[in-house]
Amino acid sequence: MGKSAVAAEERAKPGRPRDPERTKEDILKVAAEEFAKLGLSGARVDAIAARTHTTKRMIYYYFESKEGLYNAVLERAYGGIRQIEANMKLDELDPETALRRLVEFSFDYHEAHPEFIRLVMIENIHNAEHVRGSDILRRTNSPAISVLTGIMERGYSSGVFKRPIDPVELHMMISALSFYRVSNRATFNALYNVDIGSLKTRERQRRYVADAVILLMTAPA
Amino acid sequence: MGKSAVAAEERAKPGRPRDPERTKEDILKVAAEEFAKLGLSGARVDAIAARTHTTKRMIYYYFESKEGLYNAVLERAYGGIRQIEANMKLDELDPETALRRLVEFSFDYHEAHPEFIRLVMIENIHNAEHVRGSDILRRTNSPAISVLTGIMERGYSSGVFKRPIDPVELHMMISALSFYRVSNRATFNALYNVDIGSLKTRERQRRYVADAVILLMTAPA
Amino acid sequence: MGKSAVAAEERAKPGRPRDPERTKEDILKVAAEEFAKLGLSGARVDAIAARTHTTKRMIYYYFESKEGLYNAVLERAYGGIRQIEANMKLDELDPETALRRLVEFSFDYHEAHPEFIRLVMIENIHNAEHVRGSDILRRTNSPAISVLTGIMERGYSSGVFKRPIDPVELHMMISALSFYRVSNRATFNALYNVDIGSLKTRERQRRYVADAVILLMTAPA
């Protein structure tokens, strides 16, 4: 390595774009990947910069610090799911079907967004201190809760849902069944020598999860 | 944060300790805490050594590298749960009660061992490469699966369990509902402004989880 | 020995140097001395930095690693002799005189540059792997060979040189007689209790060496 003697640490990038928003977005996308892959302490500012169209200096210019960048990445990641959650059209379905759809949506979203899941894992490793420190994340309440609350109210009224349960707690159960499959896939596959993420098992598990939630709500308490 | 917590209390003693096993155990215990708190890259060998009765040099003497230490910590952590799983006495209970007890055991174990859960999270962040690299972890199959399989077979025979499902997949659902509550408590509490870990909600959630599993198995498929 | 020699005199200045080229040259000069004195593994990056006007960090900034620095030192050392070899003006002398001058030049250059010789020795201890890894060193062919080839061709044409010999092999003999006197001076002096490097013997040996080479070429084969 280092064949030709002298090699300073940072190499200038040829012709970089001048659009600040594009640059920030570029950084955020790369940073999300690196943080998701390696964690907050594991990710390297140098490595992020190297995969960017800008220089390391610009990361500090726009985000102030590695932690500032991580915060921005986290806010962006949560923004994604919230936006989608807010646009589910479940009002017109009967409560049981709506709940099933909601569970399936959660299941599918987690399956499709492993990077988001890894970021949430990492944030939990850090005791959610960045979530707590972010006004944006704390203020905007999760759309999922209000959607779920609406469905549950309709279900209790019609009598189809019999078990009284706090929507946040039901949301937790749905999330658990959706999240764990992805978050713990690596150890699960390694220890049980299966592939819980394979295509053929996914549909079956999706039904188990939805069934379990529906049964919990509809069975006589 | 961190700095002062590590500093005081226990200082490495230059005198020569006599008991290698005790020393190793001492290191492993401290290391487990540090890795669980800060992750593999976040944990500092210096900090681990400082809280030990030995010196940093001894860590390398016994465990070869930071990663070797992490491997040992991981094997020890999995060893703990496996030993307990192997000693559940559920054979004499009727299948439904046995399954309920199994779920409750899983729920309680996870609740009581947040450090283990953090280590598993961290290992998943690292794509389970250390689990895969450990003969001990891969060879010894999880006792939980065989216990669960036994219960399920009895339930299918007696006709009380109606839904055909792979024991590993049911195990995954039980684990998900037990694990997520602890692993994601920090973000969950921060985002929904609740305390999913509080004592008063725990009993209730424990029942929800067990009910959901029992219902899934006993309801007509 | 060593410790006190390194300590005093020049200390790294925390202030910011402005001239990268000067800084690099400064590092290279000090590093050449340390590597020549102590070898690649024996030299200490800390010791090099301490004698420099910069810090250790800058060595890694500019040269990436200890080995990268060593590579740069080696390339610089070979560059020195090559530049001088290329500027010998021997074309206008008759072949025998030219050859004699060439030998004397080689003899004198080695005598005057013990640091270069030590670096070459060290590189041979390392099986020349850094020379082989350097495009600069491998690409630029040694001027000495072409100069010598020119002289030999003229000598064969005029009939004054009678022994057919590959220029590279003759170059090796000249180098051997010039190099060994310096490279092995320490053991030679210690074992035979003489000083093969003393001023009074140098002139005499210079003549022996030149005579031997001339005789080899001019004597009837």
Add this chain to the structure above:
Amino acid sequence: MGKSAVAAEERAKPGRPRDPERTKEDILKVAAEEFAKLGLSGARVDAIAARTHTTKRMIYYYFESKEGLYNAVLERAYGGIRQIEANMKLDELDPETALRRLVEFSFDYHEAHPEFIRLVMIENIHNAEHVRGSDILRRTNSPAISVLTGIMERGYSSGVFKRPIDPVELHMMISALSFYRVSNRATFNALYNVDIGSLKTRERQRRYVADAVILLMTAPA
């Protein structure tokens, strides 16, 4: 790496021989190889011990320190050549033939003992301080010098040798032409893209070297 968790630094060797002399010889042989390959600072006591049939502790027991071991290696290496030099039977040959044989012997010995040559190089890097520190090495004068002196005296008497030259200086020239070919083979081959050590060139070079020495002595001064 470090698959099975705990691995202390040194592994006990099964059934080691108890013969002190054999053990010492075992250590010396391995150490010679390691020092020759890597230099004094480059060689690792651990690595030497690992290739031995004993433990690291025994090295210190018998040789006191790494440097003590190096000294012993050096003395052993010089002992080898001296013993052989002392047994050359050149007295009955005419002076010119004897000298030629002596040169050829030197040439061949160096060619056949690259490890010895590397040790001498390394010792020169260390300014021969270990040779100077060794009574054994300093006291025993080199047999080569007295043999050569004898030949030269006979040659001067018979008139076949014409050039007056100190035997030590002639010895140096012979050694230079024998030593350099081996010591600098790596860089020479790398830089000039030849193989000065190949079988087919060896014989030719051997003649050049002998011829050059003979010519120097026999030509009218």
Add this chain to the structure above:
DNA sequence: AATGAATGAGCTTTCATTCAT
């Protein structure tokens, strides 16, 4: 607003050596 160059502090790891019997 934008950036190339520089860096203090601290990290993991290694190494020859000694302790204690």
Add this chain to the structure above:
DNA sequence: AATGAATGAAAGCTCATTCAT
């Protein structure tokens, strides 16, 4: 005489960050 276990000291290297314009 012989040895298994332990270790202080320092080495090479990395990292997030700031200087200076």
